[in-house]
Amino acid sequence: MSKEITSRASDYSQWYNDLVIKGELADHSAVRGCMVIKPYGFALWENMRDALDKMFKDTGHVNAYFPLFIPKSFLSKEAAHVEGFAKECAVVTHYRLKNDPNGGGVIVDPEAKLEEELIIRPTSETIIWNTYKDWVQSYRDLPLLINQWANVVRWEMRTRLFLRTAEFLWQEGHTAHATKEEAVEETEKMLGVYATFVEEFMALPVIKGVKTASERFAGAEDTYCIEALMQDGKALQAGTSHFLGQNFAKAFDVKFSNKENQLEYVWATSWGVSTRLVGALVMAHSDDQGLILPPKIAPFQVVIVPIYKGDEQKSMIDGKVKEIMSELKAMGIRVKYDDNDNARPGWKFAEYEMKGVPVRLAIGARDLEKNVVEVARRDTKEKRVIPLEGITGYVESLLVEIQTAMFDKAKLYQQEHITPADTWEEFEKLLDEKGGFISAHWDGTMETEEMIKEKTKATIRCIPLENKQETGQCIYSGKASKERVLFARAY
């Protein structure tokens, strides 16, 4: 198998695909737009999922599971929602196949047509709020703080592994509250959880902000988001948290009696992140040799490769490695010993570079004599010879150092790629030549936003939270503006 990777400079998009496929994260499947998440990619996703799940539970949320199917009529109940999702959904119309009487294999049984078509969930607000109707009567039943880990389907025409697939895995939180204030607080709290997760676990700095009306979730009153920057200067929306107002409560008639015994509509939020984050992770950190994974979520944090000739050397090395492994494991470090004798050390080195394992230890017979080991870190490719004594403590600190270094590097890149623009020429030039976020004045109208998008493919990624208020003139229309917003081309 050829493990050569297209360089970022020659074709960024192909580089990304090479990494995902040759790094064994995912593969295309026989079903258009659907991917297979391979064991290595899934182990990465599991680590991300488990960390997030713990954060959700620590903030008082519980998991539940709602149906895959949504009756077609449910989608229509919230006007904006159906506009946003009806165009790209998988529709189940029949519930049986039968043998073709003409011998053509199996065919859809025309007699097994559903009375009402079922949509594969593109998101679950409608089926969940239809359920909440039965769960909420009194203020005592509130809040509901429920999350679901699930697969969803959006029939995208142009797909890319992890970044945009017809089926993807995600979590969707759906909460119900007695007051607007509490729902807004929840929306912001979960945005904070996402930002913390992406920054601390994925080593990826984000900007927290609010979407403009035209970029809002279909059915939301406000969409909060975290925006990350990829190495090609394009932005990527890494998570969203929506304040849904009473829209879904009204659509599904979900009321509660308050402390004064009066009926009120319930307030809602929803928030989600998906396997798209894996794509962001790959794009943000990796290099032309392969993946670079942050230690906190890497499937293996350390790989140990023996270098030996003959059984005697091998068994001496094995003995030492066994000690190191058991110490590392006791520290909670995920370590793999690759003593597969079908492959040479050099091949293995390249393989684990490709796979982004943060730390590699290579131990040879001569190293053992000298009581040392070669330690290579993936992010900087620096190699050092380190005494075997205290090696596990060294590795433990090194993993922390790598995690920090990866974040710092990405943070520096982000900071260097938030550029103010004050004229349209400057704006266009920055987009084409530098990329990243461009901080510019905007007149606040959808028309201008749309025109800018049409002319440059740049969208308003967000209005940063706690944005500085500053009068100015819209970059495009010249009309008055009260603050800068962040534009970028985006995935």
Added chain:
Amino acid sequence: MSKEITSRASDYSQWYNDLVIKGELADHSAVRGCMVIKPYGFALWENMRDALDKMFKDTGHVNAYFPLFIPKSFLSKEAAHVEGFAKECAVVTHYRLKNDPNGGGVIVDPEAKLEEELIIRPTSETIIWNTYKDWVQSYRDLPLLINQWANVVRWEMRTRLFLRTAEFLWQEGHTAHATKEEAVEETEKMLGVYATFVEEFMALPVIKGVKTASERFAGAEDTYCIEALMQDGKALQAGTSHFLGQNFAKAFDVKFSNKENQLEYVWATSWGVSTRLVGALVMAHSDDQGLILPPKIAPFQVVIVPIYKGDEQKSMIDGKVKEIMSELKAMGIRVKYDDNDNARPGWKFAEYEMKGVPVRLAIGARDLEKNVVEVARRDTKEKRVIPLEGITGYVESLLVEIQTAMFDKAKLYQQEHITPADTWEEFEKLLDEKGGFISAHWDGTMETEEMIKEKTKATIRCIPLENKQETGQCIYSGKASKERVLFARAY
């Protein structure tokens, strides 16, 4: 909310539904045959899933994720498989909705018809073996030991919460091997993992066996199963492990070059358990007051209820409970303090009996003075007053004791309900009056098996592993038989 439960004696089936719904494990949904798994039920499933997942990983398996959709033509590739699954599947025929030009809301866009229909996976052998084709070239690529946690859909006509739903959650292991021996060994190993899990975590004894040809998985050469017994004397298949021979490798042309560089078809297994296990758990252990959950998987193992008048008593109790809680948590025990002042202690007692929490501690002001606490165990409903000193150690042992006692009770029931029958009259009488497994001779033909099923609704649950060989006469046909098999009516 009325929390009254139908008794087992008056209506076993309604009792089960009451437990699931009033115990807040699951609910019906707006989609026919699909359930909502409520937070309490999902927490139980998570504990089961996590324990199983760990056992899979400890036996060398890794997780991955394959598409929800299966192209219709894939189902036809394995002849027996399509017969078994085509009859009950959800079929996606379109990928878009549009606004009805006549104003009737959204309708399926007839222009968005798929060229080939997609089936929602009822099980994933076909899509997975189509993928394995690309992953396997040489013996060095084998074995593949892959598991997937997923939702699947089988369009059942008669559904029951957890036991039989159109959509359910499960895991499906799909392994690929170089030799038949290795595949058979894997099939048996995973059956063992299931039996260990169900017995040790769910406190539910099972019988390990092999299915007859007519009860085999569609596409398998051999289906191994574990069979459990419910309190109404009906059996429930709790898990299956299939030796698939080379059937799917042949259907999808998956070959590998062996050490002699010759091409051979790959050998396969698949194995699965589902949310059906939650139904088995409920039916096997619970009583007329509610659920009885085994400590190892109960969402809460201990609940603490304060009994007090006024803030002063409350704050004294709070202080003591805080100590106990932190000790229990440090021991890894899942504990909940219910100091909600909207409900009285008596209501809470009934509520946690309903929910099957294994141990309840009730602490009143007078108890505090005497340095004691009332400990109630859910399984036997025994109450004891225990000194506060050493209470956490007491609770820890009590949880172990309950787990064992629940298993022993179920084991005794199982042993008392395996009854030999030597005449047809005896067989019918046992089925109607006693239930359970009936150990009887069978002539080995499908015809007899079918006739017995037609006349009595009893099926052959399994031919137990390491079954005693014993000549006799078939209970129905009188023909010669070489061993007894286990019959039962089943869920």
